[in-house]
Amino acid sequence: MTTTTDASAPATTAGTTTWTMAKALNKGMEAALAADDRVLLMGEDIGPLGGVFRVTEGLSARFGENRVLDTPLAESGIVGTAIGLAMRGYRPVCEIQFDGFIYPAFDQITSQLAKITARHEGSARFPVVIRVPYGGHIGAVEHHQESPEAYFAHTPGLRLVSPSTPNDAYWMIQQAIASDDPVMFFEPKSRYWPKGEVDLTTPAVPLHTSRVVRGGTDATLVGHGAMVSVLLQAAEVAQREGTSLEVVDLRSLSPIDYGPLLKSVEKTGRLIVAQEAPGFASLGSEIAATVAERAFFALQAPVLRVSGFDAPFPPAKLESVYLPDADRVLDAVDRALDY
């Protein structure tokens, strides 16, 4: 994997730097574009503008309009032509501008891209990445704050990942582009701007691994994307109150790496799954069911889900009520501990 250095970023120590997630994604894609001229970026406003979140800033200037394609405004067209480009040997990285705009591409993603490897019976590979800025916390208008990952996790043939830190974003986007399978790359847009340390030298852990990001003994919290920072905040508050919470960052939503999670539950006996998406038929539901199947005798309380409400994502002035925060997570922790 090619790494890059950025002269404009102050290196904190040799081989590490401090970037926002947006910058880390940008640098990860820059490295992928530089390493393989079959890698293409395509999407709406990703060229001279650099994307509405500026994640592709500067890439069209460096690589040209034949590598960074500003497309017509139609999501099905973006994904459908990406499939054709993959048939030609390219490795397209599509940007869907916002979570709520992905549905016009639903057929091309779920009926075409997801099934096309199987339909070709091993004779062709479809390395298409679909980047989706997702989730709330940014006070935006309708269709700009949703968490649609469960629709796609339900579909065999797709891989889904979501980084929670700049370091993971930098490495995971490169791993997703290197994958020969379709990968949906969910970017927690509320985490685009906080800075974090990025290690440019250490080989990343494999793409589809979950990870314990805080050790604890009394209960396990698991989530992905922006929810991880909420869980860490909850664990910090609980620590002050004498409760030790372990936090698992899911990172990969499909497949789910259950190893670290089950090991954690074996230790703590309690599990709270948190997510921004509505809870009904969600990733949290899947995790709760699987942990109940595989770690039943380790559990001292039912697995509890903390989710967005089963209502459309609300107007922004209500999002703080809708989205699970540390208090809602700790309420679930209390219920699990009291069980």
Next chain:
Amino acid sequence: MAESADDAVSVQMISPEGRFEPNPAAEEFLPYVERLDEELLRRFYRDMVLARRVDTEAGHLQRQGQLALWPPLLGQEAAQVGSGHATRPQDTIFPAYREHAVAMIRGVDPVDIIRTMRGLTHGGWIPAEHGNFHLYTLVIGSQTLHATGYAMGIGLDAVRQDDPEKDEAVLVYFGDGATSQGDTNEALIWAASYQTPQVFFLQNNHWAISVPVSRQSRTPLVRRAAGFGLRATRVDGNDVLASYAVSAKQLDDARAGRGPGFIEAMTYRLGAHTTSDDPTRYRGADELAAWEARDPILRYRHHLEAQALADAAYFAEVEQEAADLAADLRARTLALGPPSLDVLFDNVYAEEHPVPREQKRWLQEYEAGFGEAR
């Protein structure tokens, strides 16, 4: 009075009676007919007959319970054989699901189409090894975007390697119903925007299952292309020479970098949409009879006879070849075994994935648990 979807002139070389009478619209395409040698002229006839015979046999096999479904091409042989022969080996073809004649021209074994309709596979053949003829796509219009993306890739490749000898084009098939789909319209927009080397080949067979083309469009579909910025030609799709010539010119233009083209081939689905359909419920016998009188194979046979390009012995030879092909297809269909359970799991992902791996192992153990009793 509002115009209807039928109001436009079609390029025609051969009259419905079989006389070689190019109409004024055909003039610019005549050189493409004049360059055809006698062998290829006869081959057009043979390929139409073989395709129809395969189609008929597959219909019989479905009726006898051997196939889940068959979408017949009956009536559309000239549109398909003409356009199929206009492609070059390096071209890439994206079919819908009724292009059996094109499939055969590009080297797909019809038994592989049968396998998809028998419930043995969702694929059937390896496109790269079968004339770059891609897999059938059942979600209407979806393949137009794949074709356009592929053609974008040809354009991007050319940036690095400019060798006229390797010029390629993409030919994508779709029907009148598909023109109402968003994907088809998006594909036309993309193609115009990126000036892709491709030709959109619309087989207007007048019916989208039970819905007439008048429900899809109040204007001739060929005229829509201008709105997208594509060259467009309407052709008599029951005239194999016209279908060939128009397709060959459009593909030449596409390969030469003159941007994407659009062909509306006026034809007619003489049979049902599929074997699950009953056209007597929605269309009249008069309409059917009028189109049966324009049968593309009979028309072309009259032409070959009038031009003394083929004799009775040739026609008999083709009939025998068709009968042999059908018998062989039937025998090989009946000999097809069940699919392996591996089909369920082995290519869901290209790279290692724990879920199909574990579920495959579970199913094998579960099946083994029945021992000899199963």
